Structures are given as structure tokens and as C-alpha cells.
Amino acid sequence: MCDGSNNLSRRDMMRLGATGVAAASVANLPVRADEKAEAGKLPKRRYGRTGLEIGWLVGASDWTKELIPKAVSAGVNYWHKAQAWNANSLPAALKNQPRESYYLECVVDRVNGGHERGQIDEEQHYQFVKSRVKASGVGYYDVFKFHFGYHSVEEAKQNPGMVRAFERLKKEGLVKHLAISQHHYNNIKGDMAWEIMHYLADNRPYEATQFFHTFGDRKEVEEWIEVAKKKDIGTIAMKTMGGVGRAAQDQKFQKLLADPKYQGSTPAAAMIKWLQSNENLTAAVIATKNFDQLHENMGAATSLAMGPQDHATLALLSGYNKGLTCLLCAECVSHCPEHISIADIFRYERYGRDYLDLDRARSEYAALTRNGTSCVGCGDCLPACVQEIDIPTKLKDVHRLLG
Numbered sequence: 001m002c003d004g005s006n007n008l009s010r011r012d013m014m015r016l017g018a019t020g021v022a023a024a025s026v027a028n029l030p031v032r033a034d035e036k037a038e039a040g041k042l043p044k045r046r047y048g049r050t051g052l053e054i055g056w057l058v059g060a061s062d063w064t065k066e067l068i069p070k071a072v073s074a075g076v077n078y079w080h081k082a083q084a085w086n087a088n089s090l091p092a093a094l095k096n097q098p099r100e101s102y103y104l105e106c107v108v109d110r111v112n113g114g115h116e117r118g119q120i121d122e123e124q125h126y127q128f129v130k131s132r133v134k135a136s137g138v139g140y141y142d143v144f145k146f147h148f149g150y151h152s153v154e155e156a157k158q159n160p161g162m163v164r165a166f167e168r169l170k171k172e173g174l175v176k177h178l179a180i181s182q183h184h185y186n187n188i189k190g191d192m193a194w195e196i197m198h199y200l201a202d203n204r205p206y207e208a209t210q211f212f213h214t215f216g217d218r219k220e221v222e223e224w225i226e227v228a229k230k231k232d233i234g235t236i237a238m239k240t241m242g243g244v245g246r247a248a249q250d251q252k253f254q255k256l257l258a259d260p261k262y263q264g265s266t267p268a269a270a271m272i273k274w275l276q277s278n279e280n281l282t283a284a285v286i287a288t289k290n291f292d293q294l295h296e297n298m299g300a301a302t303s304l305a306m307g308p309q310d311h312a313t314l315a316l317l318s319g320y321n322k323g324l325t326c327l328l329c330a331e332c333v334s335h336c337p338e339h340i341s342i343a344d345i346f347r348y349e350r351y352g353r354d355y356l357d358l359d360r361a362r363s364e365y366a367a368l369t370r371n372g373t374s375c376v377g378c379g380d381c382l383p384a385c386v387q388e389i390d391i392p393t394k395l396k397d398v399h400r401l402l403g
């Protein structure tokens with residue numbers, strides 16, 4: 001049942017017993033009174049102006065074929081990056097259901113150069129989605145999502161190409177809703193994600209947003225989630241599991257976690273419950289590689305309130321992450337005279353160290369024009385880091401891992 005190639009240590013953590021979150025102990029945690037979720041089923045929330053009621057955990061097309069039917073029966077009904085499926089690879093667990101019972105999201109990238117150097121090109125985006133609808137046989141995508149988003153508010157004002165491509169496709173019945181996955185672009189003199197999303201909410205027809213969000217995040221992200229709820233804009237958190245994978249592989253962390261005050265909790269389960277406790281947040285993308293992780297995530301996401309042990313576990317993780325794990329806030333980036341994409345480099349580190357996906361991490365790292373070797377050690381970035389990370393040293397370390 002497990003994906004052997006990604007036999008992540010969260011399962012090992014569970015196997016350690018004293019520190020793990022066995023299914024039975026999760027089931028014994030208190031049921032949240034206000035959630036009214038059907039037992040064993042994922043709670044659903046309204047995805048902003050799209051009006052779609054989506055499962056709180058978002059599925060992804062790169063999940064293994066064994067996981068997908070289990071996720072579907074547990075209530076996962078929104079599928080991220082669904083454009084990767086064609087008519088043959090579209091999972092039977094979806095294909096055999098009525099089309100309106102699940103939601104497929106097509107992510108649309110810039111062309112000719114990746115998310116920093118690539119361009120918005122209405123015709124190419126239009127043709128791309130049209131060709132994916134045809135190749136997949138799905139009839140339509142529920143959500144057209146601008147992947148990585150605008151570089152700045154100015155670009156969102158000046159360049160209507162992505163919106164026009166969506167509108168043409170919508171007229172033809174090939175897509176239904178418009179969303180954006182927004183990154184920070186202060187490394188290329190652009191704007192922060194929340195600045196761009198605030199602009200879009202009032203000025204462009206975007207109905208939903210996706211952005212980085214984890215425990216200990218900047219207040220601007222929390223503020224965006226609150227504003228988005230008031231304006232009926234959907235919100236999906238991504239890159240949520242900072243440090244969870246590496247903590248699970250760290251014997252010292254495991255020993256600390258064996259203390260009875262953490263019993264019945266794990267960093268992953270505590271993080272999921274913490275995210276879910278924000279009722280303004282629609283849903284979350286959680287990297288899921290195998291059945292044990294799916295089981296653990298579903299257990300945490302299904303009708304469970306945070307208990308004292310979860311608060312304690314998050315505090316432990318937070319202390320562990322200090323000086324070690326980047327939260328991807330990008331605060332340091334604009335201080336770097338060498339214009340190094342520090343947060344992107346540490347995001348790739350996360351793929352390698354937390355998700356154990358070194359191939360992806362190395363391939364993304366290789367595409368950078370300025371990597372960790374461009375650091376001159378000036379230290380200008382250091383005062384900006386809320387995590388007190390020794391950024392130049394870490395850049396060298398990550399280069400050894402990914403370079």
C-alpha cells in the first residue's frame with residue numbers, strides 16, 4: 001500500500017510508538033462540535049466566489065494511483081494540477097464518477113522562461129488549456145489557475161492576457177472559474193503575494209487564491225485570509241509543512257517528542273489541525289506521498305479540534321525550526337545586494353529535506369540563474385530573518401545538497 005520509494009520517516013515516527021500518532025489515539029481525540037462533519041469524511045468549505053464546496057484537503061495529480069481512490073472515498077473532491085492527466089492516466093476513481101461530483105483544476109504557467117522570466121501570452125494560454133481539455137477528455141476544468149501569479153500589482157494592472165484567455169475559454173464552456181496561485185516577487189523588484197492578492201480581489205475577476213502559509217507566518221498572510229473571507233475569495237494554503245519531514249528524521253527531536261505531554265500528536269497532525277482551526281481558510285495542500293501520510297492527514301483533518309498536546313507539539317516544532325527551517329516569508333530577499341532568490345532556494349531545500357523529493361529539488365535548483373554560490377557573505381540579509389537562520393552558511397549547505 002505504501003509508496004516504497006518515498007517511505008518517509010513520518011511513518012517511521014509512527015512506528016516509534018511513543019512519538020507516533022497511531023490511528024487509535026487520533027480517533028480518541030475530541031470531536032469538534034461546530035464542524036458537523038460526517039464521521040470519516042473530510043469537511044467541506046466554500047471555495048469563495050467559485051461557490052464550489054471543496055474538501056478541506058486538496059488532492060494532487062502527482063499522488064500515487066493507490067492513494068487516489070482512498071482519497072476520493074475519504075472526501076477529497078478538488079484536484080490540483082489536473083492538467084497533467086490525459087484520457088489514459090485520469091484515475092478510474094474519478095472517471096467512473098459523475099463529472100459534477102469532483103473538481104479539476106488546470107494550472108497555467110507563463111511561457112518562454114519559467115515563473116520569473118516567462119511571459120503572459122493570451123493565445124498560448126488559451127491553446128494550452130484547450131489542448132488539455134481535449135487530451136484528457138474531461139469536458140471542462142472547474143478552475144483555471146494562473147500558476148505562480150503576477151510579478152507585481154503593476155503587471156496585474158497592465159497585462160490582461162491571463163484573464164482574457166480565461167474569459168475566452170469560459171465562453172466556450174471549457175473552464176468555469178478563475179483562481180491564482182500567488183508567489184512573492186520581491187527578489188525581482190516585484191511585490192509580495194498579499195499585495196497582489198489584495199489588488200486582484202477588488203479589480204480583477206479572480207474568485208480564489210493559493211499562497212504559502214504555515215505556523216509562525218507573517219501577520220500579513222493571516223490578514224489576507226481574513227480579508228479574503230469577507231470578500232468571498234477562496235483561500236488555499238500551500239507549503240504548509242515547514243520542518244515536519246526533517247523533524248521526523250531527527251532522533252533528538254523524536255526523543256523530545258516522546259514526552260507524555262505530546263502523546264497522541266505529531267507535528268503533521270498538529271499543523272493540519274492548527275490550519276483547520278482557522279475557519280476563514282478554505283483548504284490546504286499537504287504533500288502526501290504514501291498511505292500512512294494520507295491516513296494521518298485525514299485523521300487530523302476529520303472533525304478533530306486541537307488539543308493541548310497539539311499546541312505543545314507545534315511549540316516544540318517551532319523551537320526546532322528556529323535557526324534551521326525557512327518559513328518562505330521572503331522578508332530577507334529584498335535585503336540581498338546580489339539578488340539571490342533566498343526563499344526559492346530554501347523552498348527547494350524543503351522539497352529535498354521535508355518531502356524527500358531530491359529529483360524535483362535538484363531540477364528546480366539547476367534552473368536558477370543565481371544560486372547559493374552567488375552569496376558574498378555580506379550578512380545584509382541576516383537582521384531580516386525571523387527564523388534567525390545563518391543564511392550564508394545555509395546557502396552553502398543547500399548548494400552541497402542540490403548543486
Ligand code: SF4
Pocket residue numbers: 335336337338339340342374375376377378379380381382391392
Ligand atoms: S549574505 Fe549572501 S544571501 Fe545574505 S545578503 Fe549577503 S549576498 Fe545576499
Ligand code: SF4
Pocket residue numbers: 325326327328329330331332333342343346384385386387388389391
Ligand atoms: S531565510 Fe528567514 S527571512 Fe528569509 S524567507 Fe526564510 S524565514 Fe524568511
